[in-house]
Amino acid sequence: MSYIAKPKVTHPGMPKNKLGLYARDYEGTVSTLCAGCGHDSVTAAIIQAVFELGVEPHMLAKMSGIGCSSKTPAYFVSQSHGFNSVHGRMPSVTTGANAANRELMYIGVTGDGDSLSIGVGQFVHAIRRNVNMCYVIENNGVYGLTKGQFSASADIGSKTKKGEANNQEPIDPVSTAISLGATYIARGFSGDKEQLVPLLKGALTHRGFALVDIISPCVTFNDHEGSTKSYAHTRQFYHHVTDIDYIPPSEEIKTAYAEGETMPIKMHDGGTIVLRKIDRNYDPTSRAAAFKYLRERSNAGEIITGLLYLDESRSEMHELMGNVDTPLSQLPLDGLHPGKEELKNIQNRFR
Amino acid sequence: MVTVNDVVIKIGTVNGTGSASANGLLRKAIFRMGIPVVGKNYFPSNIQGLPTWYEIRVTGDGYQARANRVDLMVAMNAQTYEKDLAEVEPGGWLIYDSTWPRSSLLVRDDITVIGIPFSRFCNEKFEGVRARILMKNIAYVGAVAALLDIDLDIITSLLEETFATKSHMIASNMEAIRLGYDYARENTTCPLPMRVEAMDGTAGKIIIDGNTAAGLGCMYAGATVGAWYPITPSTSLMDAFRDFCGQYRVDPETGKHTYCIIQAEDELAAIGMVLGAAWNGARSFTPTSGPGISLMSEFIGYAYYAEIPAVIFDVQRTGPSTGMPTRTQQCDLLSCAYASHGDTKHVLLFPADPAECFYMALTAFDMAERLQTPVMVLSDLDIGMNDWMVPELEWDENYVPDRGKVLSAEQLEKMDKFYRYLDVDGDGIPYRSLPGIHPKGAYFTRGSGHTKLGAYTEDSDAYQDVIDRLLVKWETARKILPKPEIRYSKANKVGLITFGSGDSACVEALDRLQSEGIGLNYCCIKAFPFGKEVSKFIEQHDVVYVVEQNRDAQLRTLLINDIEANQMKLVPLLHYNGMPINSSFVVDKVLAESAKGRAA
Numbered sequence: 001m002s003y004i005a006k007p008k009v010t011h012p013g014m015p016k017n018k019l020g021l022y023a024r025d026y027e028g029t030v031s032t033l034c035a036g037c038g039h040d041s042v043t044a045a046i047i048q049a050v051f052e053l054g055v056e057p058h059m060l061a062k063m064s065g066i067g068c069s070s071k072t073p074a075y076f077v078s079q080s081h082g083f084n085s086v087h088g089r090m091p092s093v094t095t096g097a098n099a100a101n102r103e104l105m106y107i108g109v110t111g112d113g114d115s116l117s118i119g120v121g122q123f124v125h126a127i128r129r130n131v132n133m134c135y136v137i138e139n140n141g142v143y144g145l146t147k148g149q150f151s152a153s154a155d156i157g158s159k160t161k162k163g164e165a166n167n168q169e170p171i172d173p174v175s176t177a178i179s180l181g182a183t184y185i186a187r188g189f190s191g192d193k194e195q196l197v198p199l200l201k202g203a204l205t206h207r208g209f210a211l212v213d214i215i216s217p218c219v220t221f222n223d224h225e226g227s228t229k230s231y232a233h234t235r236q237f238y239h240h241v242t243d244i245d246y247i248p249p250s251e252e253i254k255t256a257y258a259e260g261e262t263m264p265i266k267m268h269d270g271g272t273i274v275l276r277k278i279d280r281n282y283d284p285t286s287r288a289a290a291f292k293y294l295r296e297r298s299n300a301g302e303i304i305t306g307l308l309y310l311d312e313s314r315s316e317m318h319e320l321m322g323n324v325d326t327p328l329s330q331l332p333l334d335g336l337h338p339g340k341e342e343l344k345n346i347q348n349r350f351r
Numbered sequence: 352m353v354t355v356n357d358v359v360i361k362i363g364t365v366n367g368t369g370s371a372s373a374n375g376l377l378r379k380a381i382f383r384m385g386i387p388v389v390g391k392n393y394f395p396s397n398i399q400g401l402p403t404w405y406e407i408r409v410t411g412d413g414y415q416a417r418a419n420r421v422d423l424m425v426a427m428n429a430q431t432y433e434k435d436l437a438e439v440e441p442g443g444w445l446i447y448d449s450t451w452p453r454s455s456l457l458v459r460d461d462i463t464v465i466g467i468p469f470s471r472f473c474n475e476k477f478e479g480v481r482a483r484i485l486m487k488n489i490a491y492v493g494a495v496a497a498l499l500d501i502d503l504d505i506i507t508s509l510l511e512e513t514f515a516t517k518s519h520m521i522a523s524n525m526e527a528i529r530l531g532y533d534y535a536r537e538n539t540t541c542p543l544p545m546r547v548e549a550m551d552g553t554a555g556k557i558i559i560d561g562n563t564a565a566g567l568g569c570m571y572a573g574a575t576v577g578a579w580y581p582i583t584p585s586t587s588l589m590d591a592f593r594d595f596c597g598q599y600r601v602d603p604e605t606g607k608h609t610y611c612i613i614q615a616e617d618e619l620a621a622i623g624m625v626l627g628a629a630w631n632g633a634r635s636f637t638p639t640s641g642p643g644i645s646l647m648s649e650f651i652g653y654a655y656y657a658e659i660p661a662v663i664f665d666v667q668r669t670g671p672s673t674g675m676p677t678r679t680q681q682c683d684l685l686s687c688a689y690a691s692h693g694d695t696k697h698v699l700l701f702p703a704d705p706a707e708c709f710y711m712a713l714t715a716f717d718m719a720e721r722l723q724t725p726v727m728v729l730s731d732l733d734i735g736m737n738d739w740m741v742p743e744l745e746w747d748e749n750y751v752p753d754r755g756k757v758l759s760a761e762q763l764e765k766m767d768k769f770y771r772y773l774d775v776d777g778d779g780i781p782y783r784s785l786p787g788i789h790p791k792g793a794y795f796t797r798g799s800g801h802t803k804l805g806a807y808t809e810d811s812d813a814y815q816d817v818i819d820r821l822l823v824k825w826e827t828a829r830k831i832l833p834k835p836e837i838r839y840s841k842a843n844k845v846g847l848i849t850f851g852s853g854d855s856a857c858v859e860a861l862d863r864l865q866s867e868g869i870g871l872n873y874c875c876i877k878a879f880p881f882g883k884e885v886s887k888f889i890e891q892h893d894v895v896y897v898v899e900q901n902r903d904a905q906l907r908t909l910l911i912n913d914i915e916a917n918q919m920k921l922v923p924l925l926h927y928n929g930m931p932i933n934s935s936f937v938v939d940k941v942l943a944e945s946a947k948g949r950a951a
């Protein structure tokens with residue numbers, strides 16, 4: 001593999017965002033993943049989302065662990081800082097990075113192996129702290145990079161290429177996140193960019209922990225018949241329960257939405273998420289209802305997608321701790337201690 | 352014969368009975384009389400019920416190490432009578448609670464056993480079980496004060512300071528003290544021939560433990576992110592940092608914090624947080640102990656290769672495995688020096704006492720940012736949790752923190768192209784940029800193979816180029832790290848090397864040996880990699896004793912490995928039973944070695 005800088009050719013007439021940048025400006029180096037890998041489609045959706053949001057590239061921090069999925073931050077927004085950490089530990093690095101600088105926008109990209117096995121502890125604790133980040137799991141049911149072993153998200157009955165079936169309960173990141181109290185929980189499919197881009201935009205602008213679990217098939221090790229994470233299986237069984245539009249702060253809500261089926265939710269950045277319920281009875285603001293619905297449908301073999309739960313009222317990590325608004329990393333050091341005389345006073349207690 | 356200001360008091364109590372404040376009172380009162388004093392805790396890995404001891408060494412000469420003898424034992428715990436009795440030096444004294452008939456265990460002809468009915472007094476005078484237990488502890492302070500001639504006025508003023516807002520507490524505490532004091536005066540000849548006397552040995556000194564000093568140092572260094580997972584004996588470091596930040600890092604108007612302490616889910620997460628924060632430009636640190644270092648290893652190697660500053664305090668305790676969590680050792684040298692897989696080696700700092708914990712906290716942040724690498728401060732339980740007398744900490748107003756080679760937005764703007772891992776200056780240290788500063792500063796941080804331009808690589812030459820450059824940085828580190836403390840006289844042919852908490856015992860031992868006509872030169876190492884001064888010191892001697900507190904001579908191994916010291920010269924003197932090292936150990940070993948024919 002090598003590091004190839006892609007030429008950034010722009011065409012007149014291509015759309016620009018509010019910063020005057022083209023989608024091309026949000027690209028990264030050329031992917032070295034297998035042709036057809038779901039992860040590359042997720043990369044494309046991320047590029048589209050940050051382009052549409054008009055994110056300043058250098059204000060975005062791309063965090064990841066280890067795996068095919070975790071390599072992808074190299075393939076989008078070259079002008080952003082990236083931190084490709086160690087296996088399963090992206091959440092802690094992001095937590096610390098965020099602690100130091102709360103002004104950056106954090107996107108963590110990880111795999112089902114990275115987040116549900118070796119890193120499951122860090123995954124759940126990042127939720128518990130409500131770290132302000134967009135947490136993308138590129139979920140393919142296998143360890144792609146180590147050549148196709150089952151991951152903890154493999155469904156019961158799902159088969160390997162050789163035909164062995166998994167018989168252990170899967171860990172579902174979405175229901176895990178609901179039970180832990182994550183504040184933005186979505187599921188998408190790498191093959192449905194139209195649905196995925198707004199889910200990512202909502203997740204990136206949400207204040208607090210936003211999980212986007214994305215079924216992202218591994219064409220090399222888990223796209224055969226009998227796999228429940230293949231393109232074919234996902235296409236056949238997936239259901240949008242909601243669709244969302246993300247309306248930025250500067251724009252008005254123009255489209256008319258039918259009463260009862262839509263729900264506008266104000267975001268902290270001033271934007272709005274307009275949520276269209278495909279199933280009228282679905283209530284994405286109730287943890288209990290979301291959990292029940294999800295369990296029922298997944299027992300029926302369906303893969304439920306969309307924005308599944310949202311709570312904009314909860315405080316994120318810095319608010320919970322009562323930290324100053326200025327990024328801690330930008331505070332001048334000489335203002336962080338009380339100086340010579342006070343050091344004398346402090347020591348009176350040591351006499 | 353009367354001995355003045357050279358007495359060791361040991362107090363045996365039960366964990367969780369509040370004896371710590373009584374012991375602190377005693378130690379402080381002696382200190383306030385101007386007499387140098389140290390306090391050591393010997394405590395169990397337990398919250399309540401097991402035996403615990405506090406040892407106060409009144410040390411007019413100012414030596415800080417454990418004395419390895421007990422002159423006056425305060426045996427308040429019947430469970431440990433036998434052991435406590437056996438420890439007293441011939442000619443010494445033992446006080447016990449004589450409310451109950453004297454135990455048949457408490458018999459020794461060569462010491463004086465003094466019974467004082469502490470429980471009976473306290474049951475008569477105080478209400479409630481808890482108060483009675485607490486007051487019983489305070490009462491022995493009174494008895495010891497009478498026996499050793501400690502100034503009661505000083506004790507009174509200490510109580511007044513402690514209970515400034517609870518005046519009734521002063522009265523009841525004083526009452527308990529008087530009970531012990533008066534009883535001792537009425538029933539024994541006070542003071543004992545071994546006693547204290549006011550002197551002028553504590554001016555400009557404080558008594559502090561290393562963890563408090565390190566926590567204070569982190570606050571003064573401007574650390575803003577601290578991540579940790581509780582582990583003895585490092586926990587009180589973060590407690591101290593939190594207390595100091597609570598006092599000095601809260602905006603008086605908004606109540607908002609300029610610090611962020613995260614109690615992580617484990618040490619893997621703690622170090623991950625430290626790296627994330629440091630990558631973003633914050634001074635961040637984690638305190639831990641040996642088991643934590645084991646868990647952090649993967650990330651420590653990452654930080655070495657991706658060149659991220661990180662400050663780690665390892666307050667060492669006895670290993671292997673869980674070992675003895677409340678006992679001291681210097682047993683993590685090798686696991687810290689070479690933490691993580693692959694070719695890694697790390698900068699270590701060795702504070703010898705709490706004052707150095709304070710100053711080295713600053714050095715650690717400076718070095719981590721200058722060298723863009725993890726820096727580990729290797730303290731230990733003896734330094735971290737015991738009460739040492741050290742010179743008052745001084746803040747140098749001219750101190751300028753070393754933030755290392757961090758490019759500003761203006762510098763980046765002017766650059767044609769920024770490459771993260773390029774050795775522009777030839778010192779092996781590249782320039783770094785912080786996220787969010789400038790689009791031109793963006794780079795991809797990775798633990799996988801990378802070229803000097805920061806790109807992913809699997810190319811042999813490009814890979815090797817970077818890890819070879821890290822060796823250049825290593826040599827830079829060797830030059831700029833704190834120098835060893837050396838005492839050298841041409842007359843002496845034999846040298847002695849130690850580090851960290853070995854210092855106090857060795858300094859005392861060298862004085863003792865000198866008074867017997869045996870002169871040794873001394874080198875107390877402050878950092879790894881070792882500077883040329885250490886190499887020279889070894890070269891200057893035919894025999895060099897290496898005194899350390901672990902079984903496997905880890906410092907000696909590092910000396911052989913890092914500076915190719917002649918191993919035939921390096922004679923290991925190893926103390927590793929979990930107790931702090933003492934000067935007698937060093938003296939005896941040196942004498943035994945020289946008797947074997949090694950020159951001294």
Ligand SMILES: Cc1ncc(C[n+]2csc(CCOP(=O)(O)OP(=O)(O)O)c2C)c(N)n1
Pocket residue numbers: 066067068069070087110111112113114115138140142143144145146151218
């Ligand atoms: C500590 C450690 N153990 C094992 C590995 C090997 N390893 C690399 S990637 C991976 C699994 C990745 O699976 P997943 O996160 O699902 O990513 P995918 O490749 O499927 O996208 C493993 C086990 C490693 N890099 N580090």
Ligand code: SF4
Pocket residue numbers: 032033034036037038039068069140144145217218219220221
């Ligand atoms: S192995 Fe699977 S997950 Fe990895 S790049 Fe190939 S298709 Fe994608």
Ligand SMILES: [Mg+2]
Pocket residue numbers: 067111112113138139140141142143144151
């Ligand atoms: Mg996977």
